[in-house]
Structure formats: structure tokens, C-alpha cells
Amino acid sequence: MLPGNVAGRTAILLALGLGGLALRAFAGVEERADALLAQMTLAEKIGQMVQVDSAALKDKADVKKYFLGSVLSGGGSDPADNSPATWKKLADEFQTQALQTRLKIPLLYGIDAVHGNNNVEGAVIFPHHIGLGATHNAQLVERAERVTADEVAGIGIRWAFAPCIAVSQDSRWGRSYESYGSSPELVGELGAAAVRGFQGAALGRNSVLACAKHFAGDGGTVNGKDQGDTVCDEATFRKMFVAPYEPSIQAGVGSIMVSYNSWNGVKLHGHKHLLTEVLKGELGFKGFLISDWAAIDQLGADYRTDIELSINAGLDMIMIPAEIGTPHNYAEFIADLTDLVNLGKVPPARIDDAVRRILTVKLAMGVFENPRTDPALTAKIGSPEHRAVARECVRESLVLLKNEQQVLPLKKNLKRIQVVGRAADDLGIQCGGWTISWQGATGNVTPGGTTILEAIRQTVGPECVVKYSADGSGLETADAVIVVVGEMPYAEMKGDRTDLQLAAADQALIKQARQNGAPVTTLLLSGRPLILGEALAASDAFVAAWLPGTEGRGVADVLFGDYKPTGKLSRPWPNEAASASTETKPGAKSAFPFGFGLSYDEGGRNGSGQTKTALAK
Numbered sequence: 064m065l066p067g068n069v070a071g072r073t074a075i076l077l078a079l080g081l082g083g084l085a086l087r088a089f090a091g092v093e094e095r096a097d098a099l100l101a102q103m104t105l106a107e108k109i110g111q112m113v114q115v116d117s118a119a120l121k122d123k124a125d126v127k128k129y130f131l132g133s134v135l136s137g138g139g140s141d142p143a144d145n146s147p148a149t150w151k152k153l154a155d156e157f158q159t160q161a162l163q164t165r166l167k168i169p170l171l172y173g174i175d176a177v178h179g180n181n182n183v184e185g186a187v188i189f190p191h192h193i194g195l196g197a198t199h200n201a202q203l204v205e206r207a208e209r210v211t212a213d214e215v216a217g218i219g220i221r222w223a224f225a226p227c228i229a230v231s232q233d234s235r236w237g238r239s240y241e242s243y244g245s246s247p248e249l250v251g252e253l254g255a256a257a258v259r260g261f262q263g264a265a266l267g268r269n270s271v272l273a274c275a276k277h278f279a280g281d282g283g284t285v286n287g288k289d290q291g292d293t294v295c296d297e298a299t300f301r302k303m304f305v306a307p308y309e310p311s312i313q314a315g316v317g318s319i320m321v322s323y324n325s326w327n328g329v330k331l332h333g334h335k336h337l338l339t340e341v342l343k344g345e346l347g348f349k350g351f352l353i354s355d356w357a358a359i360d361q362l363g364a365d366y367r368t369d370i371e372l373s374i375n376a377g378l379d380m381i382m383i384p385a386e387i388g389t390p391h392n393y394a395e396f397i398a399d400l401t402d403l404v405n406l407g408k409v410p411p412a413r414i415d416d417a418v419r420r421i422l423t424v425k426l427a428m429g430v431f432e433n434p435r436t437d438p439a440l441t442a443k444i445g446s447p448e449h450r451a452v453a454r455e456c457v458r459e460s461l462v463l464l465k466n467e468q469q470v471l472p473l474k475k476n477l478k479r480i481q482v483v484g485r486a487a488d489d490l491g492i493q494c495g496g497w498t499i500s501w502q503g504a505t506g507n508v509t510p511g512g513t514t515i516l517e518a519i520r521q522t523v524g525p526e527c528v529v530k531y532s533a534d535g536s537g538l539e540t541a542d543a544v545i546v547v548v549g550e551m552p553y554a555e556m557k558g559d560r561t562d563l564q565l566a567a568a569d570q571a572l573i574k575q576a577r578q579n580g581a582p583v584t585t586l587l588l589s590g591r592p593l594i595l596g597e598a599l600a601a602s603d604a605f606v607a608a609w610l611p612g613t614e615g616r617g618v619a620d621v622l623f624g625d626y627k628p629t630g631k632l633s634r635p636w637p638n639e640a641a642s643a644s645t646e647t648k649p650g651a652k653s654a655f656p657f658g659f660g661l662s663y664d665e666g667g668r669n670g671s672g673q674t675k676t677a678l679a680k
Contacts (some may be wrong), residue, residue, distance in 0.1 A: 138501025154219030196243030196633030208260025233287030237558020240590030244633025255310035268429030277322030338377030457617025472624025496554030503552025512613030549588030
């Protein structure tokens with residue numbers, strides 16, 4: 064069953080013909096897919112079901128040898144010269160091998176473009192999903208992903224592993240920033256907008272294939288444990304974690320990635336009921352299912368059993384990683400699946416269904432006719448026009464939690480502003496995980512971005528002196544103090560937390576900033592809401608800036624009043640450690656509720672506390 068708002072939204076899409084248009088894109092090429100499938104050998108079919116990490120390929124010629132359907136660059140599988148031109152050259156080399164096969168079936172190259180084309184130096188890095196969720200602005204999300212699609216296509220790649228449709232229920236989860244929020248209605252709407260941004264109104268020659276992930280329940284695991292177990296009855300599971308995929312399916316999403324997590328103890332990669340009966344059957348998903356990184360390895364006692372379970376459950380393509388943490392490789396997978404088919408343990412009809420889905424998506428995207436990328440898109444990567452869209456996303460994502468005595472906006476003609484905190488002048492902290500490297504890093508991680516400190520200096524008047532100290536020194540003569548604190552970069556596996564307390568060092572820095580009596584504005588950079596302790600009381604103004612990405616000018620726009628804050632929380636903000644595991648439950652205590660966010664015509668902590676749903680905007 065769909066929640067009322069999602070059901071209503073879906074009905075609107077269908078009434079307008081938008082959902083039907085997206086799904087008809089598949090129907091237009093089904094006969095061509097069947098004709099091609101009829102010509103294929105078993106080896107050619109199984110090859111299409113394999114996606115190999117570029118770092119795991121022993122030889123690029125193996126793409127031709129094994130008829131591989133896809134290659135990816137996972138976290139860390141970047142070319143040594145991490146430039147757009149080098150990326151495009153790499154993708155073209157793999158495509159050349161695919162086009163030399165008997166049937167010349169083009170390759171789909173995939174990449175984790177989760178907040179911009181975040182693996183590539185010089186690309187625009189957008190706010191992570193948690194920030195985009197706070198905008199409650201589907202049109203803006205669509206524009207952001209259209210920019211990302213162009214920057215992905217500019218490096219010769221036509222498949223982005225985004226958007227994430229997780230409905231995060233526990234901020235201790237290390238992937239909380241990959242979720243738009245705690246509301247299935249909001250996540251569903253923004254996820255569909257992202258799909259339209261990547262793919263357009265329907266799959267076509269200008270599309271970058273979207274990948275809704277991770278189906279399903281990844282945001283609801285017990286204690287927020289990554290790859291953990293989501294425990295609930297089926298009605299709850301469908302309403303909270305399955306329903307948000309419906310708008311993306313109606314928008315024509317061409318691929319869905321299956322989740323590492325379990326549901327009531329059963330791994331999703333082996334869950335035939337959810338993958339085949341619900342997703343492909345009831346919800347009418349016409350694209351193909353891709354596994355997560357080495358995820359089928361977690362199913363059983365041996366690899367052959369893992370393959371049998373996952374393919375029979377409904378997986379269509381299997382991601383084979385570089386040999387990090389797994390002893391298995393693509394040659395072994397192909398040999399095992401071939402044997403399983405020959406032994407009757409995987410029906411030929413299941414293979415045909417998987418390959419038909421993959422071919423249908425490739426044909427709908429026009430990659431047979433246009434397997435190469437338009438080089439004009441390469442030149443647009445990191446362009447001022449693209450950065451302007453990201454700047455809009457940043458300023459609309461900021462949530463003003465407190466503004467006593469209308470401290471904000473700051474005047475541009477103050478004599479002296481003191482900026483303190485390491486995070487104020489660190490692009491890596493500002494961008495967070497999944498930025499150039501998998502876990503992210505501190506420092507100047509990519510060219511072309513603007514730190515918050517740089518943005519402040521570019522915004523103030525010519526007579527205003529902006530001083531900076533990472534440790535909070537030099538506060539004696541400041542007219543205003545801006546403190547920038549927050550989490551160090553992290554990503555999945557390493558990002559889980561047992562508590563959500565703001566770091567003691569950050570608490571101390573905020574207290575230190577009050578020493579000369581100047582008003583203190585605190586900016587929090589984080590991938591989730593943190594329990595603020597005394598930091599909130601010690602600040603005259605407090606802004607949740609999330610992980611804004613490379614465009615620090617969007618932060619300065621809000622601080623100095625060039626844009627009045629409009630961001631609203633897309634999840635409740637917990638007020639104590641005990642509430643972290645129940646923060647989204649009805650009646651749970653929170654420091655700030657879902658939908659809270661002040662603007663400059665409201666003071667203190669009361670003003671704009673009313674919930675504002677995504678569908679109302």
C-alpha cells in the first residue's frame with residue numbers, strides 16, 4: 064500500500080502521462096531486444112550480466128573475451144591522472160573492446176556520482192542528499208542531477224549509481240547523509256525528481272542511466288548499523304521503505320541497486336518475494352536489478368550457492384569488485400553461472416529475462432547508435448554555469464535553527480569578522496565522504512571549489528577585515544565571530560556512530576568564541592543532526608549547513624542576507640543520546656521537529672516551526 068501523498072503524486076504523474084511516457088520508452092525497443100537476444104549464445108548472455116570494477120580487470124581485452132556488459136569504477140578505482148580527459152580516454156578504451164565483439168553490444172560504464180560527479184577532480188560537488196532534502200525543492204533537485212548527468216557523460220560514462228532512496232530512521236547510520244530524510248513521501252518525491260534529472264522525461268540518447276538504491280530498508284536497520292537488519296512487519300516495510308520507489312519507477316528509472324541489509328534476517332540479495340514478486344511484478348519495474356559491491360558473497364556458505372540464490376531471486380547484473388575483501392573474480396562467476404544453467408539450477412528463462420532487461424535499457428538509451436560521449440560535455444565539467452546551480456542548492460539547504468536578537472544576517476560593512484574553526488577553510492570537510500576518494504579526506508581535495516572562509520572574504524565590503532584562526536585565537540577585537548565546526552569526512556562502513564554528541568573540542572571552541580562578547584554564529588558541517596549539548600545555548604545564531612560541497616558562496620549568501628534562509632529539516636533533530644534510536648518515532652522528543660527552519664523575519668527558536676511537506680512546495 065502507498066501512503067496517501069505518494070499515491071496521490073503517482074496518480075498525478077499518470078494523469079499527466081508522465082509516468083506512462085517514461086514506461087513506454089522501454090516498450091518501444093522490446094522487439095529489438097528480443098531479436099538481439101535470439102542471436103546470443105549462453106556465453107554472450109552471461110557476459111551481459113557481469114559488471115567488473117575497472118581495477119579488477121586483468122586486461123581491458125577481457126571485455127571482449129567475456130562479452131562483458133558493464134564496467135564500473137568503484138571508490139578508489141580512479142585513473143592515476145584524475146582528470147576529465149583521462150577518465151574519458153579510459154571509458155573509450157573499454158567501449159572499444161565491447162564494440163569488437165560479434166554482436167557489438169555496447170558497454171554501460173557505471174560510477175558513484177552521488178553528489179555531483181564526485182570522483183573526478185574539478186567536477187562540481189553538490190550538497191549530499193541530506194542537504195538537498197532540506198530544500199524540499201523537487202525542481203531544484205532535478206536541475207542538480209541534470210548538471211551531474213552532463214558532468215558524468217563528459218567523462219564518457221552513462222550510468223550513475225544514484226539517487227539513494229533510503230528513508231533514514233536512525234542518524235547513527237553512517238550513510239545518513241545519503242538519505243533525503245526520514246519521510247517516505249519526501250524521499251519518494253525527490254528521488255523521482257533526481258531520476259528525471261539524470262534520465263530526462265524518458266530514457267534516450269541524452270540520458271545518463273539513474274540507479275535508485277538500495278532496495279530496500281537500508282535506512283531502517285536496528286541501531287542504524289550499516290548492512291544490518293531491518294526488523295518490522297511487511298505492511299510497515301512496504302509503507303516506509305518500498306513505497307518511495309514507486310515514483311521513481313513511474314519516472315522510468317532504468318536500474319535499481321539491491322541493498323546489503325536484511326529484512327527480518329533474510330538478505331535482500333536473495334529475497335525473491337521482494338525482488339521478483341513485489342518490485343518486478345506488483346510495482347511493474349521494467350529496468351534491471353544490479354547487485355551492490357560483492358554483496359552476493361554474503362548470502363551463503365560458498366560462492367556458487369551465492370550466485371544461484373541471487374540470480375534466481377531476481378538479480379540481473381552482478382557487480383564484481385576489485386579483489387579487496389573477496390577472493391572471487393569475474394572469470395569464476397561466469398564459469399559458475401554457466402555450470403548452474405547447464406545443470407538446470409538456474410533456468411534459461413531467468414537468464415533470458417535478465418539479459419532482455421539489460422538490452423532493453425541499452426537500446427532505449429541509444430548507446431548502440433551513439434556509444435561515444437559528445438566531447439563538448441567534457442569542456443563543461445566544473446563550468447561557472449554548473450557551479451551556479453550548486454550554489455543555489457547550498458543556500459536553499461541551510462537550516463537556521465537559532466537566531467537570537469536577529470544576529471543574522473551579518474552586515475557586510477562590519478569592521479572586523481573573526482572566523483574560527485578548522486572546517487571553515489577545509490574543502491574536504493565541507494564536501495564530506497565520497498569526494499574524490501571513497502571515505503573522503505581533509506584538505507584541498509579538488510580544484511575549483513570555494514571554502515566557507517574564502518566565500519566570506521569574497522562577500523564582505525572592502526572595509527571589512529576578515530581574520531581567521533583554526534584554534535579560536537585572535538578574538539579580542541572582533542565585531543562578530545563565525546565558528547565552523549563539524550564531522551570529519553567518512554562514508555559507509557566507517558561512518559556508523561554509537562552516539563551523536565557534538566565533539567568536545569567543537570563544544571570548547573564555541574565557548575571560547577564568546578570570550579570578548581561579540582555575537583557568535585555557529586555553522587555545523589555534518590552528515591546528520593548531532594546532539595548539540597551546550598553549543599546551541601552558547602551560540603547567538605546556529606545554522607545546520609550539512610555537507611554543502613564545493614560552492615561555499617552559497618553559505619555566504621545566507622550569512623550576509625543575499626538570500627533569506629528557506630531550508631526546513633527533513634528529519635527530526637534529536638536532543639539527547641537516548642533519543643537517537645527513536646528520533647523518528649511518533650511522539651519522540653526532539654530538539655527541533657521535522658519541517659523546522661527559521662527565516663530572517665523570525666527570531667529566536669520559535670518562528671517557523673511548522674512542518675512543511677515537500678508536496679506543498
